[in-house]
Amino acid sequence: MKGGVRKNDMAILEVTDLHKHFGETEVLKGIDFSLERGDVLAMIGSSGSGKTTLLRCLNFLETPDGGRISVNGETLFDAADQSAQTEEAVRKKRLHFGLVFQNFNLFPQYTALRNVTLARELLAKESPDYRANKARILAEIEEEARALLAQVGLSDKTDSYPHQLSGGQQQRVAIARALALNPDILCFDEPTSALDPEISGEVLAAIRRLAERRITMVIATHEMGFAREVSSYAIFLADGLIHEEGDPEEVFGNPKTERLQSFLRAVL
Amino acid sequence: MVAQPTLLYVTEQLLQGFGVTCLIFGVTLLCALPLGLGVAFCSMSKYRLVRYISKTFVWIIRSTPLLLQVIIVFYGPGLIWGAEAMGRITAVLVAFIINYAAYFSEVYRGGIESIAKGQYEAGQVLGMTRSQIFFKVILLQVVKRILPPMSNEIITLVKDTALARVIAVKEIIMFAQEFVSVNALIWPLFYSGVFYLAFCGILTILFGKFEKRLGYFRA
Numbered sequence: 001m002k003g004g005v006r007k008n009d010m011a012i013l014e015v016t017d018l019h020k021h022f023g024e025t026e027v028l029k030g031i032d033f034s035l036e037r038g039d040v041l042a043m044i045g046s047s048g049s050g051k052t053t054l055l056r057c058l059n060f061l062e063t064p065d066g067g068r069i070s071v072n073g074e075t076l077f078d079a080a081d082q083s084a085q086t087e088e089a090v091r092k093k094r095l096h097f098g099l100v101f102q103n104f105n106l107f108p109q110y111t112a113l114r115n116v117t118l119a120r121e122l123l124a125k126e127s128p129d130y131r132a133n134k135a136r137i138l139a140e141i142e143e144e145a146r147a148l149l150a151q152v153g154l155s156d157k158t159d160s161y162p163h164q165l166s167g168g169q170q171q172r173v174a175i176a177r178a179l180a181l182n183p184d185i186l187c188f189d190e191p192t193s194a195l196d197p198e199i200s201g202e203v204l205a206a207i208r209r210l211a212e213r214r215i216t217m218v219i220a221t222h223e224m225g226f227a228r229e230v231s232s233y234a235i236f237l238a239d240g241l242i243h244e245e246g247d248p249e250e251v252f253g254n255p256k257t258e259r260l261q262s263f264l265r266a267v268l
Numbered sequence: 269m270v271a272q273p274t275l276l277y278v279t280e281q282l283l284q285g286f287g288v289t290c291l292i293f294g295v296t297l298l299c300a301l302p303l304g305l306g307v308a309f310c311s312m313s314k315y316r317l318v319r320y321i322s323k324t325f326v327w328i329i330r331s332t333p334l335l336l337q338v339i340i341v342f343y344g345p346g347l348i349w350g351a352e353a354m355g356r357i358t359a360v361l362v363a364f365i366i367n368y369a370a371y372f373s374e375v376y377r378g379g380i381e382s383i384a385k386g387q388y389e390a391g392q393v394l395g396m397t398r399s400q401i402f403f404k405v406i407l408l409q410v411v412k413r414i415l416p417p418m419s420n421e422i423i424t425l426v427k428d429t430a431l432a433r434v435i436a437v438k439e440i441i442m443f444a445q446e447f448v449s450v451n452a453l454i455w456p457l458f459y460s461g462v463f464y465l466a467f468c469g470i471l472t473i474l475f476g477k478f479e480k481r482l483g484y485f486r487a
Contacts, residue, residue: 059393087398095395105390109408109485118404119394163486181394 012037012072012216013058013185019066019079020053027053028064029240035185035233038214042221042231042248046263049237051220055187058218059099060090071096071184095123098178098186102193104170106162112173113158116145116180123181141180148176152206168199172206179210186210188219204230224267228252236260278447278456285440286463288357292429292439296364297422303365304372311377322373329370335431338363342435360432364425371421379414380406383487409487419475423468440464 011034018031028050035041043051056062058069060077063085069077076093077085106115120141124130130137149158152172162170171191178186188207192200204226210217211230221227227234227248234251236244236259244251244260255261273281310322329337342359346352354362383406391401433442440460447456 061389061392091392091395091397094393097393099393101386101390103386105384105386107387107390107405108487109412119391119396122396122400122404161485177394 010037011035011070012039013218014068014070015058016068016070017066018054018057018064018069020050020057020062020064027240028057031067031237031240031242033235033242033245035216035218037216039216039233040211040231041218042227042234043218043237044221044224044227044234044251044263045237045243050240051237052189054237055099055189055218055220058185058187059097060094061099095181096184098181098183100171100174100178100186100188100191102190104162104167104174104194106170106173106177108162111159111161112149112154112165112176113142113145115162115173116148116177117141119177120145120180145176145180148179149173151179151209152176153202166199167195168202171195171203175203175206175210179215185216185218188217188221190220190222192221192223222267224252224264236263238263273447273451273453273456278459281443281446282440282456282460282463285438285443285460288432288437288439289426289429289463290467291357292360292364292432292437293426295361296368296425299361299365300368300372303369305376307369307373308376308380311373312380326370326373329367330374334363334367334428335434337367338431338434341366356435356437357432359435360437364428368421368425372418375414375417375421376410378417379410382413383409408482412482412485412487415475415479415482419471422475423471426468426471427464 013035015031015033018028019026020028031050031054033041043054045051053062057064064077064079066079067077068075068079076096106112107118110118121138124137124141146155146158149155152175154169154172154176157165157169157173160169162173165173171194175191191207192203195203200223204223207217207219208226208230219227219231228251229248231248234245234248235242236251236255236257238259244255244257251260252264255264307322307326310318311326313319313322338360341363342353342356345354387405387409388401391405396404429439430441432439433445436442440463441457444457444460447453
């Protein structure tokens with residue numbers, strides 16, 4: 001990663017000097033990091049440190065003011081060249097990323113299964129051979145969606161509507177929904193912050209299983225124990241900058257900077 | 269001595285007027301529902317000028333009596349440009365459609381703006397287009413939310429049709445009033461209220477059913 005720790009330059013994600021400000025407030029002041037396939041990046045830091053903004057920039061929900069984002073060597077965003085950022089282009093680029101929100105944001109009028117299949121079906125309709133193979137394509141999508149729901153332990157909830165599910169179940173549906181599009185990098189924005197502590201566990205367990213399957217993830221979280229255990233690299237954000245980073249054992253077990261030490265004291 | 273009209277005769281006459289009432293109601297609803305959605309989008313446009321024009325339109329229409337609007341639509345073009353008068357019923361329909369589109373637009377706007385931003389963002393990160401997000405994700409939630417205020421407006425529309433007689437469009441009240449002036453009978457006027465009651469009763473049941481059908485999810 002940064003500092004040439006890893007020589008292999010086949011990065012799946014490369015973020016370079018990312019800047020973002022809202023009005024007068026500079027929220028991201030130059031973020032650099034890269035990920036390799038199968039990496040799990042834990043992003044920690046207090047509220048307002050820029051974690052959410054960084055994830056939203058990766059998912060093109062915010063447009064950075066400066067910097068570059070590349071996936072698999074392809075430059076998806078370059079602040080120096082905004083001409084490529086048409087709505088349609090951005091829509092395609094987004095598909096490299098998935099995002100699991102803090103408040104789930106499931107579609108309330110659809111069942112768990114339909115929440116997972118909807119976006120895939122809409123995308124499938126764009127392919128030229130859709131009409132000819134409609135029945136087969138739809139059956140495949142549904143089968144995969146059922147498998148994804150089974151993976152997050154919700155085989156028996158496929159026909160439930162979001163309001164019939166607990167927060168933890170909703171969040172697991174949201175994870176299955178994000179996985180359905182097979183993103184290169186799956187991002188989590190404090191996935192358990194809206195949940196009761198006793199329910200968080202089931203969501204964290206689902207994410208842990210994804211890590212075991214070597215799915216590349218960026219996780220913003222306040223669950224320090226979980227972050228330490230699941231991640232392969234950790235960054236500590238403060239005031240819009242990466243204040244400290246490294247191996248999770250080092251970052252959590254042996255923090256170098258005063259800032260991270262006091263942060264960890266406060267949250268642990 | 270003029271022969272007193274029978275109940276059957278009065279009913280027949282009132283039904284004739286009620287047909288016109290239903291026509292005004294139906295055509296207005298059919299046209300104002302989509303038009304109002306268009307106005308709502310203009311009111312929420314990212315272009316300031318469009319927003320400004322749309323909001324001014326809504327302000328003018330909601331701030332003047334529908335009665336006056338009907339008169340202006342009917343007499344206005346002739347008086348101002350010397351245009352040929354349009355049919356009376358056409359004038360009523362034009363005025364009603366414009367008026368109700370303005371009211372509906374505000375109901376739509378309230379509903380659309382009440383949907384959490386996260387719903388749009390969830391659609392966006394799943395690679396949906398703007399129109400897919402609106403039609404597949406947002407619309408049904410909006411419909412569910414605006415159903416109660418919308419049924420209010422629609423039931424008001426039923427009774428507002430009585431304003432058509434200001435330019436002598438023979439809707440049900442006008443037929444009933446003829447019995448007052450010709451036969452000195454007041455009861456046909458009271459009787460006309462039964463038609464409104466029945467019509468609005470049916471609408472209320474329909475709205476209730478519709479609300480129930482959308483009760484399977486929470487938005």
